[in-house]
Amino acid sequence: xxxxxxxPQIHIHDLGQRARxxxxxxxxxxxxxxxxxxxxxxxxxxEATPDLLDANGKDVASVEGKKPESFIDRLRLTEDRxxxxxxxxxxxxxxxxxxxxxxxxxxxxxxxxxxxxxxPIGVIGMIYESRPNVGADASALCLKSGNAIILRGGSESRHxxxxxxxxxxxxLEAAGLPKDAVQTVQTTDRAAVAALLKADEFVDLVIPRGGxxxxxxVRDQAxxxxxxxxxxxxxxxxxxxxxxxxxxxxxxxxxxxxxxxCGATESIVIDRAIADQVVPKIADAVAADCExxxxxxxxxxxxxxxxxxEDDWSTEYLDPIASVKIVDGLEExxxxxxxxxSHHTDAILTEDADAARQFxxxxxxxxxxxNASTQFSxxxxxxxxxxxxxxxxxxxxxxxxxxxxxxxxxxxxxxxGQTRP
Numbered sequence: 001x002x003x004x005x006x007x008p009q010i011h012i013h014d015l016g017q018r019a020r021x022x023x024x025x026x027x028x029x030x031x032x033x034x035x036x037x038x039x040x041x042x043x044x045x046x047e048a049t050p051d052l053l054d055a056n057g058k059d060v061a062s063v064e065g066k067k068p069e070s071f072i073d074r075l076r077l078t079e080d081r082x083x084x085x086x087x088x089x090x091x092x093x094x095x096x097x098x099x100x101x102x103x104x105x106x107x108x109x110x111x112x113x114x115x116x117x118x119x120p121i122g123v124i125g126m127i128y129e130s131r132p133n134v135g136a137d138a139s140a141l142c143l144k145s146g147n148a149i150i151l152r153g154g155s156e157s158r159h160x161x162x163x164x165x166x167x168x169x170x171x172l173e174a175a176g177l178p179k180d181a182v183q184t185v186q187t188t189d190r191a192a193v194a195a196l197l198k199a200d201e202f203v204d205l206v207i208p209r210g211g212x213x214x215x216x217x218v219r220d221q222a223x224x225x226x227x228x229x230x231x232x233x234x235x236x237x238x239x240x241x242x243x244x245x246x247x248x249x250x251x252x253x254x255x256x257x258x259x260x261x262c263g264a265t266e267s268i269v270i271d272r273a274i275a276d277q278v279v280p281k282i283a284d285a286v287a288a289d290c291e292x293x294x295x296x297x298x299x300x301x302x303x304x305x306x307x308x309x310e311d312d313w314s315t316e317y318l319d320p321i322a323s324v325k326i327v328d329g330l331e332e333x334x335x336x337x338x339x340x341x342s343h344h345t346d347a348i349l350t351e352d353a354d355a356a357r358q359f360x361x362x363x364x365x366x367x368x369x370x371n372a373s374t375q376f377s378x379x380x381x382x383x384x385x386x387x388x389x390x391x392x393x394x395x396x397x398x399x400x401x402x403x404x405x406x407x408x409x410x411x412x413x414x415x416x417g418q419t420r421p
Contacts (some may be wrong), residue, residue: 006187012195015150015183016202019123022178023148027120031097033175034144036092041171042086045136048167049082055159056132063156067130070260070318075130075157092140092385098403099146113414118407120146122204125196126388127152127218129210132160136378137386138207139182141169145406148181150203152196155188155209174412178214188357198223207401209389212316214249227397229389231316232262233342234374237359239350240273244281246371247349252285254347254373259290260318262390263377267313267323269333274299275326277416282324294324313340330355334362341365345377366392366399391392 009055026034045052057075063072101118108114124147128134142149153161161184169179185192195219197206205225208218212231219228236249236254254265270278279301284293287304293312294305305324312323327333337346347369348359356370367377367390377400379387384402391397397405 006189006192008187008192008417009190009195011185012150012192012199012231013202014186016123016199018180019148019150019183020202022180023120023123023146025178026143026146026148026181027099029146029177034097034146035093035175037123037143037169037171038089038140038179041140041168042089042093044167044170045082045086045089045164048163049079052082052111052160052163053079055163057161059132059157067110067156067350068319068402071130073258075132075160077132077160078340081133085133088133088137088380088386089140091145091380092403095144095385095403097144098407101407103409111416112418115412115414116290116409117412118404119410121406122407123202124152125150125152125199125203125206125224125408127193127206127208127210127214129154129195130157131209131213132157132164133165134209134388135161135184136168138388139165141386141388141406143168143172143181143404145179145403146192148178148183150183150185150196151186152193158188183232191275193217194221197224197317200224207389210406227389227391227401228393229262229391231342232264232344232390233267233314233316233340234263234265234344234377235267235269235337235341235346236265236374237269237276237327237337237346238271238274239330239333239348239352239357239359240357241352242270242274242278242349243351244274244278248281248285249371250347250349250371251282254375255286255322256289256320257373257375259320261375262316263375264318265322265347265374266315266317267325267340269325269327270298271330271337272297272328275310279324279326286322290320290322292311292322292324297326298324330358334359337363337365344390345369345374347372347374366390 016397048063058107104116126138165184168182172179203224205228208215283304293308298303343365345367346363346365360368379402382400387400
C-alpha cells in the first residue's frame with residue numbers, strides 16, 4: 001500500500017496488534033538475545049550507510065529553503081553521525097539489562113515474601129520530528145528494556161526512518177526475536193497521529209519529542225498515558241564568584257556547540273557585581289557567531305548586544321541567538337531562572353560552593369548543573385548509552401530517559417498456603 005491508500009485508523013490498529021504480540025515475545029527474551037539484536041542492528045546500519053545517506057539526501061532536499069538551518073542540521077545525516085548511531089546501539093548492548101532487577105524485597109509477619117521487580121512498560125509510541133537518529137536510539141532503548149515500539153517520525157524524515165527501521169528489524173530477526181518489536185507508521189496522514197494517541201487498547205505510553213507545538217498536541221489529545229518533553233529554554237547563570245574565563249569558555253560551548261538541541265543554553269544570566277567584566281568577555285567569545293539580545297543594562301555595557309524584547313526571556317531559539325539578563329545577586333538570579341526556565345536544564349557558574357548548593361537545591365529543573373555546559377544534558381553523556389528524550393515533568397521519569405526509566409515494576413508475592421483472616 002502507498003501512503004495515500006492506507007486508512008490511518010486501520011493502519012494504527014494493525015501496528016498496535018502486531019506490537020502487542022511482539023511485546024509479549026520480548027518479555028521473556030534473554031539478555032543475550034537482546035544484545036545480539038542490537039549488535040546485528042548496528043552492523044546492518046553500517047552496511048546500509050550508502051542507502052541511508054541517499055534516503056536522507058531526499059529528506060533534506062524536501063525541506064531546503066523551507067526550514068531554518070537549525071532544523072536541517074537536526075535532520076541531516078553524515079557518515080560520522082551514522083557511525084555514532086551504530087556505536088550507540090553497541091553501547092546499549094553493553095549496559096546492564098534493566099528487566100528483572102529486584103528493586104526491593106521484604107518479609108511480612110505472616111510469612112509472605114514480597115519482591116518488587118522491574119518489568120517492561122509494554123508498547124511505546126514514539127512521535128518525533130526531524131532527527132532521524134531518535135528512531136534508532138528509541139528503538140534500541142526499547143528493545144533492551146523489553147518494550148515494543150511504534151515510531152512516527154516527522155514526514156520530513158520518512159525516507160531516513162524507513163532505512164533505520166529496516167536495520168533494526170534485521171537485528172531482531174538475526175537474534176530470533178519478533179521483528180514487529182520495531183515498527184514505523186507508514187502514512188504521513190496526520191490522522192495517524194490522532195489514532196495513535198487514542199490507541200489505549202494496544203499502546204501503554206506515548207513519548208513525543210519535538211517542538212512545543214507537537215508536545216502540546218500530544219498532551220491535549222492523548223488518552224494514552226504520556227511522558228512529556230517540553231522545550232529547552234536553558235539558562236547559564238554567571239555568579240559573582242565565578243571564574244570568569246572558565247565561565248566564558250563554558251557558555252560558548254553551552255550555546256554554540258550545537259544550537260539546535262534542547263540542551264543548548266538560550267539565556268545567559270549575569271550577576272551585576274561582575275557584569276562590567278563578564279558582558280564584554282562573552283561578547284568577545286560569541287558575538288561573531290551568535291546574536292546577543294540583552295536588557296538595557298547589558299546593552300549599555302556593550303553595544304554589540306541588541307535590546308531584547310519581553311518575548312526573548314522565554315524563547316527557545318534553537319539558533320545562534322541568546323538573551324542576556326543582569327540580576328542583582330544569587331537570590332534574584334534563582335528567581336529569574338525559576339520564572340523563565342522551561343525546567344529542562346539550568347546551570348550556575350561559580351567557585352562558591354555554598355552558592356552552587358543553593359542554586360542546585362532551589363532551581364526546580366529536571367537537570368541542574370554546576371560549572372558545566374548545559375549541552376551535557378544528554379543520556380549518552382550520563383552513561384545511559386542513549387536517551388529516548390528528556391522528561392520535564394515530575395511523574396514516573398525526569399531528565400534523560402534511558403533504560404531504567406523505560407521499565408515499570410510489579411510485585412511477586414511468595415507464600416506457603418497463607419490465607420487472609
